[in-house]
Amino acid sequence: MLYKMKAFLPTLKEKKRYLAIEILSQKNRKHSFTDVSKAIWASIQGFIGSLGAGNAGIWFVEDKWRQNVQRGLIRVNNKFIDPLRASLSFIKKVDNDTVMVNSIGASGSIKKAE
Numbered sequence: 001m002l003y004k005m006k007a008f009l010p011t012l013k014e015k016k017r018y019l020a021i022e023i024l025s026q027k028n029r030k031h032s033f034t035d036v037s038k039a040i041w042a043s044i045q046g047f048i049g050s051l052g053a054g055n056a057g058i059w060f061v062e063d064k065w066r067q068n069v070q071r072g073l074i075r076v077n078n079k080f081i082d083p084l085r086a087s088l089s090f091i092k093k094v095d096n097d098t099v100m101v102n103s104i105g106a107s108g109s110i111k112k113a114e
Contacts, residue, residue: 014057014077015077015078015108016057016075016076016077016078016108017075017076017077017078017081017106017107017108018061018073018074018075018076018106018107018108018109018110018112018113019073019074019075019076019081019084019085019103019105019106019113020071020072020073020103020104020105020106020107020113020114021040021071021072021073021074021088021101021102021103021104022069022070022071022101022102022104023036023070023071023094023099023100023101023102024070024099024100024101024102025070025094025097025098025099026097026098026099027097027098029095029097030067030068030070031067031070031094031095031097031099032067033060033062033065033067033072035094035095036065036070036072036094037060037062039091039093039094039095039099040060040074040088040091040101041053041060043087043088043090043091044056044058044084044087046087046090047083047086047087047090048080048083048084048087052080052083055077055080056076056077056079056080056083056084057075057076057077057080058074058075058076058080058084059074059075059076060072060073060074060075061073061074061075061110064110064114071104073110073113073114078108081106085103088101088103089101
């Protein structure tokens with residue numbers, strides 16, 4: 001006999017936010033998604049730690065990375081938006097290029113965040 005699993009109640013679901021970021025490079029280089037995501041993940045691991053990063057539910061939205069303008073989206077739990085912004089401020093280099101990461105804004109939907 002097959003049983004159908006019950007869906008989660010809306011109050012039990014993790015609420016997510018999308019943080020729009022922009023990479024400003026000193027040499028105006030266009031960085032790939034993998035280089036940027038590695039630098040961001042290293043910064044998050046250093047500031048929040050592994051357990052905090054797991055609780056934050058951080059996910060880099062690869063489809064929304066636009067290399068020509070160096071902008072992208074990061075999905076995060078709504079309670080961890082401020083620690084994520086703080087950890088982004090510690091990023092100084094991406095692929096041996098001095099950079100600055102700006103958080104453009106946060107939204108509850110992908111369309112608004114774009």
